[in-house]
Amino acid sequence: MHERISDVKYAVITVSDSRFNEIISGKNILDKSGDFLKDELGAKIYHLIPDSKQMLEGLIEHIIEFTDVDSIVITGGTGLSKRDITADVVKNLYEKELDGFKIVFHNLSYGEVKYSTILSRASAGLYKGKIIYSLPGSINACKTALDIIKTETGHILGHIK
Numbered sequence: 001m002h003e004r005i006s007d008v009k010y011a012v013i014t015v016s017d018s019r020f021n022e023i024i025s026g027k028n029i030l031d032k033s034g035d036f037l038k039d040e041l042g043a044k045i046y047h048l049i050p051d052s053k054q055m056l057e058g059l060i061e062h063i064i065e066f067t068d069v070d071s072i073v074i075t076g077g078t079g080l081s082k083r084d085i086t087a088d089v090v091k092n093l094y095e096k097e098l099d100g101f102k103i104v105f106h107n108l109s110y111g112e113v114k115y116s117t118i119l120s121r122a123s124a125g126l127y128k129g130k131i132i133y134s135l136p137g138s139i140n141a142c143k144t145a146l147d148i149i150k151t152e153t154g155h156i157l158g159h160i161k
Helices: 017-024 032-041 053-066 086-093 099-119 139-160
Strands: 010-015 045-049 071-075 123-127 130-135
Touching: 010 032, 010 053, 017 045, 032 045, 032 071, 032 139, 045 053, 053 071, 053 086, 071 139, 086 123, 086 130, 099 123, 099 139, 130 139
Parallel strands: 010 045, 010 071, 071 130
Antiparallel strands: 123 130
């Protein structure tokens, strides 16, 4: 039997050009989704970056190499616009994709947004012994995914450690 890890350490990354540009222009911003995830997961690390393949890849690698984080939760960049790069970046990193996450997430989302759930490329996968979740940027999507993440991350870690 695999032992469930109880003290999961999280990092949260928000990927958003608009939020990043607001910060650069000196505005005080509210990152509802990132702040929600950071607070609910007790994240040790939080970053907000623009939709940049290089920045996202580099930040993921840095977190994995230089911290003791078990799971990285990314919000934003899972849509269909040209600038939405998160789903593509993590798909290329995953050593194993957790297909069940997508299925459960979309089933739960269907109850809230009906067919619009097909616009999301939410995913989860394993990379270098860590679990990466890629979520839409909406607060409701993050709330939908939170229970899955909190319930299953320790269980998954028990299988891969």
